[in-house]
Amino acid sequence: xxxxxxxxxxxxxxxxxxxxxxxxxxxxxxxxxxxxxxxxxxxxxxxxxxxxxxxxxxxxxxxxxxxxxxxxxxxxxxxxxxxxxxxxxxxxxxxxxxxxxxxxxxxxxxxxxxxxxxxxxxxxxxxxxxxxxxxxxxxxxxxxxxxxxxxxxxxxxxxxxxxxxxxxxxxxxxxxxxxxxxxxxxxxxxxxxxxxxxxxxxxxxxxxxxxxxxxxxxxxxxxxxxxxxxxxxxxxxxxxxxxxxxxxxxxxxxxxxxxxxxxxxxxxxxxxxxxxxxxxxxxxxxxxxxxxxxxxxxxxxxxxxxxxxxxxxxxxxxxxxxxxxxxxxxxxxxxxxxxxxxxxxxxxxxxxxxxxxxxxxxxxxxxxxxxxxxxxxxxxxxxxxxxxxxxxxxxxxxxxxxxxxxxxxxxxxxxxxxxxxxxxxxxxxxxxxxxxxxxxxxxxxxxxxxxxxxxxxxxxxxxxxxxxxxxxxxxxxxxxxxxxxxxxxxxxxxxxxxxxxxxxxxxxxxxxxxxxxxxxxxxxxxxxxxxxxxxxxxxxxxxxxxxxxxxxxxxxxxxxxxxxxxxxxxxxxxxxxxxxxxxxxxxxxxxxxxxxxxxxxxxxxxxxxxxxxxxxxxxxxxxxxxxxxxxxxxxxxxxxxxxxxxxxxxxxxxxxxxxxxxxxxxxxxxxxxxxxxxxxxxxxxxxxxxxxxxxxxxxxxxxxxxxxxxxxxxxxxxxxxxxxxxxxxxxxxxxxxxxxxxxxxxxxxxxxxxxxxxxxxxxxxxx
Amino acid sequence: xxxxxxxxxxxxxxxxxxxxxxxxxxxxxxxxxxxxxxxxxxxxxxxxxxxxxxxxxxxxxxxxxxxxxxxxxxxxxxxxxxxxxxxxxxxxxxxxxxxxxxxxxxxxxxxxxxxxxxxxxxxxxxxxxxxxxxxxxxxxxxxxxxxxxxxxxxxxxxxxx
Numbered sequence: 001x002x003x004x005x006x007x008x009x010x011x012x013x014x015x016x017x018x019x020x021x022x023x024x025x026x027x028x029x030x031x032x033x034x035x036x037x038x039x040x041x042x043x044x045x046x047x048x049x050x051x052x053x054x055x056x057x058x059x060x061x062x063x064x065x066x067x068x069x070x071x072x073x074x075x076x077x078x079x080x081x082x083x084x085x086x087x088x089x090x091x092x093x094x095x096x097x098x099x100x101x102x103x104x105x106x107x108x109x110x111x112x113x114x115x116x117x118x119x120x121x122x123x124x125x126x127x128x129x130x131x132x133x134x135x136x137x138x139x140x141x142x143x144x145x146x147x148x149x150x151x152x153x154x155x156x157x158x159x160x161x162x163x164x165x166x167x168x169x170x171x172x173x174x175x176x177x178x179x180x181x182x183x184x185x186x187x188x189x190x191x192x193x194x195x196x197x198x199x200x201x202x203x204x205x206x207x208x209x210x211x212x213x214x215x216x217x218x219x220x221x222x223x224x225x226x227x228x229x230x231x232x233x234x235x236x237x238x239x240x241x242x243x244x245x246x247x248x249x250x251x252x253x254x255x256x257x258x259x260x261x262x263x264x265x266x267x268x269x270x271x272x273x274x275x276x277x278x279x280x281x282x283x284x285x286x287x288x289x290x291x292x293x294x295x296x297x298x299x300x301x302x303x304x305x306x307x308x309x310x311x312x313x314x315x316x317x318x319x320x321x322x323x324x325x326x327x328x329x330x331x332x333x334x335x336x337x338x339x340x341x342x343x344x345x346x347x348x349x350x351x352x353x354x355x356x357x358x359x360x361x362x363x364x365x366x367x368x369x370x371x372x373x374x375x376x377x378x379x380x381x382x383x384x385x386x387x388x389x390x391x392x393x394x395x396x397x398x399x400x401x402x403x404x405x406x407x408x409x410x411x412x413x414x415x416x417x418x419x420x421x422x423x424x425x426x427x428x429x430x431x432x433x434x435x436x437x438x439x440x441x442x443x444x445x446x447x448x449x450x451x452x453x454x455x456x457x458x459x460x461x462x463x464x465x466x467x468x469x470x471x472x473x474x475x476x477x478x479x480x481x482x483x484x485x486x487x488x489x490x491x492x493x494x495x496x497x498x499x500x501x502x503x504x505x506x507x508x509x510x511x512x513x514x515x516x517x518x519x520x521x522x523x524x525x526x527x528x529x530x531x532x533x534x535x536x537x538x539x540x541x542x543x544x545x546x547x548x549x550x551x552x553x554x555x556x557x558x559x560x561x562x563x564x565x566x567x568x569x570x571x572x573x574x575x576x577x578x579x580x581x582x583x584x585x586x587x588x589x590x591x592x593x594x595x596x597x598x599x600x601x602x603x604x605x606x607x608x609x610x611x612x613x614x615x616x617x618x619x620x621x622x623x624x625x626x627x628x629x630x631x632x633x634x635x636x637x638x639x640x641x642x643x644x645x646x647x648x649x650x651x652x653x654x655x656x657x658x659x660x661x662x663x664x665x666x667x668x669x670x671x672x673x674x675x676x677x678x679x680x681x682x683x684x685x686x687x688x689x690x691x692x693x694x695x696x697x698x699x700x701x702x703x704x705x706x707x708x709x710x711x712x713x714x715x716x717x718x719x720x721x722x723x724x725x726x727x728x729x730x731x732x733x734x735x736x737x738x739x740x741x742x743x744x745x746x747x748x749x750x751x752x753x754x755x756x757x758x759x760x761x762x763x764x765x766x767x
Numbered sequence: 768x769x770x771x772x773x774x775x776x777x778x779x780x781x782x783x784x785x786x787x788x789x790x791x792x793x794x795x796x797x798x799x800x801x802x803x804x805x806x807x808x809x810x811x812x813x814x815x816x817x818x819x820x821x822x823x824x825x826x827x828x829x830x831x832x833x834x835x836x837x838x839x840x841x842x843x844x845x846x847x848x849x850x851x852x853x854x855x856x857x858x859x860x861x862x863x864x865x866x867x868x869x870x871x872x873x874x875x876x877x878x879x880x881x882x883x884x885x886x887x888x889x890x891x892x893x894x895x896x897x898x899x900x901x902x903x904x905x906x907x908x909x910x911x912x913x914x915x916x917x918x919x920x921x922x923x924x925x926x927x928x
Binding site: 611623624627636637638639640644645646647 | 804824
């Protein structure tokens with residue numbers, strides 16, 4: 001290979017490219033040429049799948065394509081075609097989404113030079129290539145452009161990437177899920193309790209053994225005492241009966257105690273595992289970014305954390321316990337039976353392979369059935385979680401019937417799914433019972449024959465039938481285990497599906513220490529896409545410490561997205577946001593967010609007292625601090641009028657309070673943490689003018705000395721803003737103070753006049 | 768905020784209608800002053816606000832010790848007269864197989880009985896050890912510290928916590 005690539009990682013990535021294409025390009029390079037950025041193409045001009053490679057060097061754009069699309073993925077050496085275009089000033093490379101795939105256009109002053117197509121997954125790489133091309137075309141040297149570009153941070157794991165690296169070596173390999181059944185993964189959760197598990201296991205062996213002593217004593221009782229006594233009543237000695245009876249009673253007592261201890265110990269372990277599982281799942285849920293919650297339904301998530309873990313707990317404490325018990329019992333009984341009479345044992349075990357075959361057949365069907373059952377259950381909870389918080393909307397539009405129908409339909413699906421699977425395991429269980437009966441029948445038939453031929457005593461036969469009926473009874477209950485295991489497995493899968501989600505907003509490996517930021521915020525070439533939809537692009541903005549920025553623009557312009565990026569609810573797709581000159585992805589998330597206060601349009605109050613809600617961000621705040629914050633937020637006086645003042649309880653959505661009151665409490669909440677950066681997301685919409693004045697005063701207290709980014713529909717609320725930023729379709733179209741923008745007569749002026757007009761019209765209507 | 772001198776300079780009295788009157792040093796006065804505890808449950812002995820009849824705050828004290836003895840006794844008298852929040856000393860019996868539950872309790876204001884409609888919601892935990900009971904008429908009963916109740920009462924409460 002000629003030339004040297006800038007980093008080892010990049011070198012590694014270059015080597016990962018299809019060798020035929022790569023080598024063909026390398027052969028064409030001049031002595032000093034090295035690849036800077038590249039894009040692996042996967043479509044040809046007719047949008048058929050075909051491999052290709054685009055490579056940008058300091059002076060040229062190289063293309064290597066397979067001559068024709070071949071059915072096999074391998075590209076034969078002869079078929080590769082290499083072309084190149086010099087990078088000249090005035091040339092442009094433009095990447096965009098086009099018709100469900102991506103395209104890259106090479107343009108010069110006269111028009112289109114070349115077009116390449118690729119699938120959407122490569123759009124990010126294509127944009128990078130285009131950006132680098134632009135720098136080269138403008139004649140910036142390599143080192144210059146590298147210095148200009150902010151360090152790229154891997155969006156999924158947060159480690160800093162080398163200048164032109166496309167994917168992060170830390171996390172680019174998609175980790176394949178271990179193929180083991182989800183239930184085996186529960187072992188991880190049992191490991192901390194291994195000694196208790198061991199104790200439970202020993203107790204189980206002990207109690208099972210003790211339980212088998214009682215029937216074992218019946219054989220000598222029959223053969224040595226009762227039958228001789230029946231045949232020779234005169235020589236009978238009754239004291240021996242007492243002896244055997246007390247032995248049986250003692251064994252039963254021991255079995256009682258041991259099984260009590262066993263059940264308690266193992267139930268404790270399973271409760272403990274379920275608790276750890278719930279904690280871990282919830283903890284993990286909290287670490288996931290908003291992106292995850294956006295795509296999931298609340299009811300389904302709640303049912304995963306509560307119902308599914310409960311099912312697993314039940315499985316562990318009841319089903320698995322019984323099962324382990326049964327297995328031990330079966331082994332012990334089989335052992336005893338073989339020592340008694342191997343031939344008879346072999347005969348009675350005849351139905352076993354049939355049962356095993358049946359289990360094998362039914363298992364996958366049951367698993368699918370139970371998975372469907374839990375899924376429909378999750379859907380049903382989702383309907384509830386949807387409709388109950390939205391009950392006012394439901395009633396206002398008189399849609400109770402429809403909601404009932406929706407619930408019914410979901411409930412019907414639960415019913416159907418469960419019925420289908422019930423049919424299967426009912427059949428399965430009944431079949432096992434029949435086979436069990438058959439087993440016992442075999443014992444009686446074969447045993448009777450053996451007794452007649454004096455190969456076995458009556459006591460022996462009795463013992464045999466007692467044990468064998470237990471044996472098959474156990475088998476019967478074991479068959480239920482198949483269903484239980486599949487049900488728990490389906491639940492475990494749903495839980496691990498959450499636990500396996502990697503948070504897309506990630507803690508950096510080595511966070512930059514941060515106590516209190518100054519509040520300088522800089523957006524550098526920030527872009528963001530949801531999937532492949534571009535929401536924000538080329539955002540460049542520098543906010544000075546203490547400055548108030550008003551974000552305006554039509555809805556859907558990307559205002560809230562921009563603010564979410566500052567809060568790190570999502571991470572940028574391109575470019576970087578810098579606070580105090582450091583990429584925010586390099587700070588520890590919690591430390592960084594401690595510097596941010598946010599007031600939302602619909603302030604959420606948690607179940608608790610007013611004081612607790614104000615102190616939500618700083619639970620250690622003193623009462624005086626809480627009161628001071630409430631005063632500044634102009635909430636103090638109305639709080640005093642509540643039945644218990646600051647100790648008043650507010651419900652889930654703070655039903656007791658009006659919208660404006662809740663808003664002021666959320667302002668107090670933001671004030672109390674004394675943030676350097678403040679986000680106001682439509683904090684003043686949907687309140688009346690009187691309340692708005694109060695809130696305006698509260699906000700003015702809040703804004704003082706803090707870097708503020710405020711979104712408002714009503715432009716009048718942004719009067720205090722130092723600069724206004726007008727967004728449209730994900731781009732900044734205007735920046736400047738209110739008067740200047742008005743004078744300019746652009747987008748802002750149009751928005752402002754339109755609002756003024758509607759306000760005046762409203763006034764006329766009112767008059 | 769009021770300065771200390773301001774705080775100590777006002778004068779509080781009760782007029783012929785039994786209403787509290789606050790008189791500022793300059794002679795202006797406010798009638799119908801209402802003392803309000805900011806934290807009636809978690810910190811009843813501090814954080815007192817004096818408001819006028821419209822709910823606007825006149826004065827605020829972090830501790831009752833900041834008050835002159837005469838004003839303090841007037842305020843305490845007024846608070847005792849205004850606030851009805853019986854403190855539960857003992858729970859005698861709760862019949863609660865189905866809601867509404869029937870409670871018989873002994874409070875600092877004497878024995879009483881009441882119905883509770885939604886036991887799951889109306890036995891509320893406040894902080895770590897205090898509990899608020901709300902009856903079907905909205906009257907509230909406070910248990911300031913569960914640990915100080917007798918065993919029988921605690922066992923009854925355990926059903927709800």
